[in-house]
Amino acid sequence: MTTQVTKGIKISVKTNFEGTFFKNYKMHYAFGYTITIENQSKDSVQLTSRHWRIYDSLNDVETLDGEGVIGKKPVIKPGESHTYNSGCLLTSPIGAMKGHYNMINFTSTENFRVYIPTFKFSAPFALN
Numbered sequence: 001m002t003t004q005v006t007k008g009i010k011i012s013v014k015t016n017f018e019g020t021f022f023k024n025y026k027m028h029y030a031f032g033y034t035i036t037i038e039n040q041s042k043d044s045v046q047l048t049s050r051h052w053r054i055y056d057s058l059n060d061v062e063t064l065d066g067e068g069v070i071g072k073k074p075v076i077k078p079g080e081s082h083t084y085n086s087g088c089l090l091t092s093p094i095g096a097m098k099g100h101y102n103m104i105n106f107t108s109t110e111n112f113r114v115y116i117p118t119f120k121f122s123a124p125f126a127l128n
Contacts, residue, residue, distance in 0.1 A: 002117045007041065008041025009040070018031060026091060028090065029095075036081050038081040051065050093125070
């Protein structure tokens, strides 16, 4: 598990290899990840958007931006957490992701970034 804390918001990430399949005459490697966002601060916060950098060892870096996470903009009260599952397709058996969430602090009305630590993807057969 990979973790990082920014301004009292703890991000924890677990990854897993889901398998391989062919798409558009290319082999693809499917990876899943579970992210837990834990509010260790004294203020309620809301996740409003996300920014990802996806590293595929055989491709250029891909950048993705979007609202919320999996269609939600969770409000996380002090001492509570929000967990979600998502996934990533790569054209190689090794890669990584990192990024940040944009959040708002309901007490101060401050917009701030919470950094998501780099987490790695590797198919079990790719490493010896």
